[in-house]
Amino acid sequence: MKPPQIIEPESWARPLGYANGVAASGRTLAIAGQIGWNPATSKFESDDLVAQVTQALRNIVAVVRAAGGEPRHLVRLTWYLLDKSAYSEARREIGRAYREVMGDHYPAMSLVVVAGLLEDRALVEIEGTAVLDS
Numbered sequence: 001m002k003p004p005q006i007i008e009p010e011s012w013a014r015p016l017g018y019a020n021g022v023a024a025s026g027r028t029l030a031i032a033g034q035i036g037w038n039p040a041t042s043k044f045e046s047d048d049l050v051a052q053v054t055q056a057l058r059n060i061v062a063v064v065r066a067a068g069g070e071p072r073h074l075v076r077l078t079w080y081l082l083d084k085s086a087y088s089e090a091r092r093e094i095g096r097a098y099r100e101v102m103g104d105h106y107p108a109m110s111l112v113v114v115a116g117l118l119e120d121r122a123l124v125e126i127e128g129t130a131v132l133d134s
Helices: 049-066 084-089 091-102
Strands: 005-007 021-023 027-035 074-081 108-113 124-132
Touching (some): 027 049, 049 074, 074 084, 084 091
Parallel strands (some): 074 108
Antiparallel strands (some): 005 021, 027 124, 074 124
C-alpha cells in the first residue's frame, strides 16, 4: 500500500495537529471508540485527562497493530470530549502525549464536546479509521 496522502487545499492555512483530508486505498479498519482505561482489566488507572487521552490512543494503536498496521495507517480520528476547558488547558500536554504514541502522523480529525460518555469515569473517547495493506 502507498502511504496515505494528506490533502490540503493550497490557499488554506496549514492545520496544527490534524489534516483536513486524507486519501488512501486498501483494507479499511473501523476502530470502535476507545477510552482511557486499561483494556485488559476494563479499569481506569487515572482520572487525569492527559493520562486518559494517552491510554485511549495506545488502545487505538493496539487495535491497528492487531490488524497488521501501524499508526501511519490511521486516516481519521474522532475525539469525544466532556470538558472543552480542560482540553484547552491541557492542549500542550495532550500534544506531547499524542506525538509519544502516534509520532508525527496527523490524520483527519474532529473533536466533539459531548454531555456524557457511557463509562462514568471516562473523560474522552476516541474512535478511528485505518486503511491497511490489502
